Ligand SMILES: [Fe+2]
């Protein structure tokens with residue numbers, strides 16, 4: 170059995186020292202190269218034999234939207250007022266009631282510091298979305314080259330355009346409406362590098378379409394529900410309609426491919442999924458924000474990790490990943506290896522939630538708005 174240490178560089182998933190020992194040491198870099206060896210695959214079989222992917226491709230062609238013209242960029246955004254409003258809501262507190270702040274750096278904090286934390290947290294979160302979106306852009310360009318099926322190449326090409334749009338929309342929102350950028354979080358960067366260094370085409374899918382995008386879909390959904398800022402709400406609504414298709418693309422493709430894989434090959438995929446899940450959990454600890462707030466990072470994270478209320482929120486981020494892994498057979502192959510790991514991570518409870526193989530039709534908000542606009546104009 171492969172030990173945790175070999176997969177994630179530590180024995181205990183919650184080893185805070187080890188988590189913090191990973192940090193971005195090159196925050197001023199303007200680019201970052203990842204070396205990889207893979208085959209660019211031509212297929213001479215142009216027959217359309219995968220109707221589910223064909224349907225997805227048709228949907229993608231009609232549900233394109235335009236960052237510059239489909240969103241109202243004249244919407245004023247007052248980040249401080251929004252943070253203040255949010256803070257004053259009784260139901261949204263950074264730390265839950267069970268956490269005693271006496272004797273911690275937070276005991277002396279006034280409203281000013283909590284507002285600053287909310288603002289930095291938002292700058293950080295949107296910055297990580299931006300970097301993750303660029304990861305998706307690069308990964309799907311890779312899939313166009315490496316996947317051996319024509320239907321999948323067609324679909325992946327539409328996703329490249331979607332991801333360019335997502336990078337564009339988050340970069341524009343950060344520049345025009347928020348108050349600062351953060352460099353990529355080291356755990357996210359490690360994960361994207363791992364995905365891109367793997368030469369097997371299905372690993373790009375597993376890492377990006379199932380794990381990173383599954384988490385993004387849940388995170389966007391959560392933010393969409395929480396924010397009262399109309400431009401961000403609308404932007405997320407549109408990004409989510411694209412993301413639901415992307416995750417479906419992963420589920421539909423891997424479902425077919427995994428049927429042919431041996432136990433040993435599936436074990437590789439299970440380990441990869443586990444490693445990705447841990448990296449994403451680590452990234453959500455937002456260590457860079459504590460640093461910028463001038464709070465000892467380890468002290469802050471000990472409180473964060475002890476906070477049961479926050480755990481519930483963090484676990485929700487896995488609500489798309491776990492059912493999709495189950496649908497792909499990843500949870501239960503090899504005597505339930507991944508089931509055990511997800512139990513250890515505390516996220517197995519989502520296994521029977523809806524998977525994303527078909528959900529994209531329900532989440533197509535772009536199509537809904539178009540229909541409504543057409544009906545109003547008729
Ligand atoms: Fe995206």
Ligand SMILES: [Fe+2]
Pocket residue numbers: 305332382411412415
């Ligand atoms: Fe995506």
